[in-house]
Amino acid sequence: MFLATLNKLYNSLLNLLLPPQCVNCKISGSWLCSNCLAQISFSPTEVCIICGVPAPLKTVCKHCQNNNTLQYLDGIRSATYFEKGPIRSAIHAFKYGNNQAISAILTRMLVEAYQRYQLNVDFILPVPLHASRLSERGYNQSELLATGVSLSCQVPLNVTTLLRVHHTETQAHLDIKGRYENVKNAFSCVNDLLSEKIVLLVDDVCTTGATLDACAMTLKKTGVHKVWALSIARVPHVN
Numbered sequence: 001m002f003l004a005t006l007n008k009l010y011n012s013l014l015n016l017l018l019p020p021q022c023v024n025c026k027i028s029g030s031w032l033c034s035n036c037l038a039q040i041s042f043s044p045t046e047v048c049i050i051c052g053v054p055a056p057l058k059t060v061c062k063h064c065q066n067n068n069t070l071q072y073l074d075g076i077r078s079a080t081y082f083e084k085g086p087i088r089s090a091i092h093a094f095k096y097g098n099n100q101a102i103s104a105i106l107t108r109m110l111v112e113a114y115q116r117y118q119l120n121v122d123f124i125l126p127v128p129l130h131a132s133r134l135s136e137r138g139y140n141q142s143e144l145l146a147t148g149v150s151l152s153c154q155v156p157l158n159v160t161t162l163l164r165v166h167h168t169e170t171q172a173h174l175d176i177k178g179r180y181e182n183v184k185n186a187f188s189c190v191n192d193l194l195s196e197k198i199v200l201l202v203d204d205v206c207t208t209g210a211t212l213d214a215c216a217m218t219l220k221k222t223g224v225h226k227v228w229a230l231s232i233a234r235v236p237h238v239n
């Protein structure tokens with residue numbers, strides 16, 4: 001915990017002292033230069049009603065027709081598509097470099113997507129981190145984003161109802177099925193403050209949606225009416 005806080009402080013100081021440099025192409029002047037910003041694939045308005053990949057308006061994409069992977073979420077929306085280059089560099093700088101300026105840029109992308117998809121919800125929730133992971137990292141990156149969206153969109157933030165009760169191994173090496181098994185029982189609701197409400201889960205990257213769907217399962221079992229998810233970047237479907 002102490003080391004994580006120290007590291008965070010060091011990075012914040014460094015960011016204050018050094019002139020801004022684009023996190024992707026390293027050109028001086030801003031944290032994400034206009035050239036790199038222009039290369040980011042922002043999600044269009046017309047997307048699959050379930051998973052949020054581009055699709056004609058109000059239709060379900062082929063992947064969702066063939067795979068019944070999201071069972072509890074009402075839908076996922078993403079601000080951009082995850083690909084090599086600027087968006088990946090920006091998310092990396094946010095996750096591992098504690099870059100506050102980048103955090104603000106990414107939050108703005110989420111807020112724009114919230115408005116683009118008219119996600120009018122009652123509460124905004126981060127994807128919770130397990131207590132042991134939280135003390136290791138010092139902060140929950142998903143909570144930083146959720147707080148920013150909550151403030152900008154003037155929607156209340158809830159961090160007290162949904163908790164991560166089991167520490168899960170990292171998912172990078174798991175396939176879709178493995179990811180679902182891995183997170184199935186990771187979450188728990190400890191009060192009914194969200195009963196009958198429409199909520200939005202906020203996260204940085206959405207790969208398969210397994211973690212978000214596990215959160216939605218737990219929330220719906222305690223009476224939450226609708227659960228939407230919003231991520232900065234969506235990893236394209238593999239099939």
Ligand SMILES: [Zn+2]
Binds near residue numbers: 034
């Ligand atoms: Zn650049």
Ligand SMILES: [Zn+2]
Binds near residue numbers: 049051052062063065
């Ligand atoms: Zn879909």
